[in-house]
Every structure is written in structure tokens, then in C-alpha cells.
Amino acid sequence: ETGVTQTPRHLVMGMTNKKSLKCEQHLGHNAMYWYKQSAKKPLELMFVYSLEERVENNSVPSRFSPECPNSSHLFLHLHTLQPEDSALYLCASSHGGWEQFFGPGTRLTVL
Amino acid sequence: QQQVKQSPQSLIVQKGGIPIINCAYENTAFDYFPWYQQFPGKGPALLIAIRPDVSEKKEGRFTISFNKSAKQFSLHIMDSQPGDSATYFCAASQPDSWGKLQFGAGTQVVVTP
Numbered sequence: 025e026t027g028v029t030q031t032p033r034h035l036v037m038g039m040t041n042k043k044s045l046k047c048e049q050h051l052g053h054n055a056m057y058w059y060k061q062s063a064k065k066p067l068e069l070m071f072v073y074s075l076e077e078r079v080e081n082n083s084v085p086s087r088f089s090p091e092c093p094n095s096s097h098l099f100l101h102l103h104t105l106q107p108e109d110s111a112l113y114l115c116a117s118s119h120g121g122w123e124q125f126f127g128p129g130t131r132l133t134v135l
Numbered sequence: 136q137q138q139v140k141q142s143p144q145s146l147i148v149q150k151g152g153i154p155i156i157n158c159a160y161e162n163t164a165f166d167y168f169p170w171y172q173q174f175p176g177k178g179p180a181l182l183i184a185i186r187p188d189v190s191e192k193k194e195g196r197f198t199i200s201f202n203k204s205a206k207q208f209s210l211h212i213m214d215s216q217p218g219d220s221a222t223y224f225c226a227a228s229q230p231d232s233w234g235k236l237q238f239g240a241g242t243q244v245v246v247t248p
Contacts, residue, residue: 028178055233066137066238067179067224074233114178121234122167126178 026050028127030115036133039105045130047098047115055121056098058090061112061129073098074121105134138162139227141239148215149247156210156242158225163206165227169236170199170210173222182223183210215246 028049037043049056058070072080073092087109089101098115110133116124141158148154158168166187171179185192185199185208192199196213212219222243226236 057234064240066139066240067236069235072233072235079233080235116178118234121228121232123169123181123184124234124236126171126180128176128178 028115028117028125030113030127030130032130033128034131034133036135037102037105038135039107041105042101042103044102045100045113045115045132047100047127049096049098049115049117049125049127051117051119051125053117053119053125054095055118056092056095057116057118057124058098058100059114059116059126061114067114071100102132105132107134110134137240138237139225139239141225141242143242144240145243145245147245147247150216152215152246154212154215154219154244154246156223156225156244157207158209158227158239159205159207160227160237161206162227162229162237164229165237166230167228168199168201168208169226170197171224171226171238173224173241179224212244215244217246217248220244220246 031046055074060068070084071090091099112129114129115127118124146154169184170182172182173179183194198211201208222241224241225239
């Protein structure tokens with residue numbers, strides 16, 4: 025595997041489900057990010073982890089819970105989501121904050 | 136409050152034409168301005184980036200023009216090809232921010248044969 029990988033690529037969940045998104049970077053980077061991409065809107069930064077510590081939580085609702093167990097892995101735990109949370113969730117990584125490399129994203133649909 | 140404003144929302148040009156995408160910002164602390172290209176079903180990919188100490192940067196057929204006093208920057212795609220059809224995003228970040236990028240809303244570019 026190379027670059028930034030994300031699993032699953034597609035996810036459909038009900039509002040009462042709990043699921044997790046996984047991101048893995050194979051670039052030796054020290055920072056990882058979660059973004060939300062909705063149609064016709066700018067990419068929204070959700071969380072930033074630097075050296076496995078969260079350095080940014082962009083006023084994201086608590087139904088989204090990130091986890092960064094090491095510098096190569098990032099998770100986004102989801103519970104009791106709303107239909108408006110349906111979007112493409114993108115993971116990215118960088119070295120020191122420059123040149124972010126994005127994964128292909130997880131297309132999430134909340135029913 | 137959107138910190139980076141991007142226009143136009145969409146653009147159609149013929150092969151060989153020069154699509155131009157413009158971005159404006161207010162925060163004078165921004166010091167890093169990347170452009171990303173996104174194809175359907177893919178994540179954004181870094182295309183080219185510029186810092187405020189230069190007014191222009193070229194990489195292949197892609198050129199960034201930067202006007203610090205006007206707080207504007209633009210992307211030009213020279214000799215555009217149908218394979219350049221994609222959505223383009225400008226972005227900006229401040230120093231010591233661990234890459235917290237503020238993105239524009241995106242421009243969908245279609246290059247017709």
C-alpha cells in the first residue's frame with residue numbers, strides 16, 4: 025500500500041448505529057487530518073493530530089470521536105449521526121503541516 | 136465565515152484554452168497558498184503551491200499568480216486538455232498552524248475536445 029488509504033470506501037448507516045472510519049498513511053508523516061466534504065461547500069477541517077496529539081477540534085459535534093493510536097493510523101468513530109452528516113469524509117497526512125496528501129475518502133450515507 | 140473566496144463556481148473551455156480560477160482572502164497572516172485538483176471518486180491532490188514572497192510560480196502547464204497587496208491569487212491552466220477536467224480548490228494556511236488549511240468552495244472545470 026502506498027500513500028493514504030481509507031476504509032471503508034462506502035458506508036451506509038442508520039441514525040442509531042455505531043461505526044468507525046479508518047485511515048492509514050504509509051508516508052512517514054507526523055500529522056493527520058479529518059475533513060468533511062459536502063456538495064457545493066468548502067472542505068471543512070474537523071480534526072488535526074500532530075505527533076498523535078489532537079491539536080485542533082474545529083467545533084465538531086461529539087457524535088464524531090477521533091482516535092490516533094500512532095502516527096500512521098487515524099480513526100473516526102461515529103455514533104447517533106444525523107442525515108445531514110452524510111458526506112465524503114477525507115483523511116490527509118503531512119510532514120509538519122506542509123503538502124497534505126489526501127486519501128480517496130469514505131462516502132457516508134446516514135439514513 | 137468563509138476565509139477564502141473562490142470564483143467562478145464552474146468553467147467550460149475548449150481544448151487549448153486557458154481556464155483561470157481566482158481566489159481572494161482577508162487574513163494577512165496566511166503565508167501558504169496551495170491549489171488542489173480533485174477527480175470524481177478521488178481525494179484532492181496537491182497541484183502547486185506558492186508563498187507570498189513570489190508573484191508567480193509555474194509547474195508544467197499550471198501557473199499561480201499572486202498579488203499580495205490585493206490579497207488575491209489565481210490559477211491558470213495553459214493549453215488545457217480534456218484530462219484537466221476536474222474540480223480545483225484553492226486554500227490558505229497560517230504559519231505554525233500544523234497545516235490547518237482554509238479551502239475555497241471549488242471550481243468545476245470542464246475542458247471540451
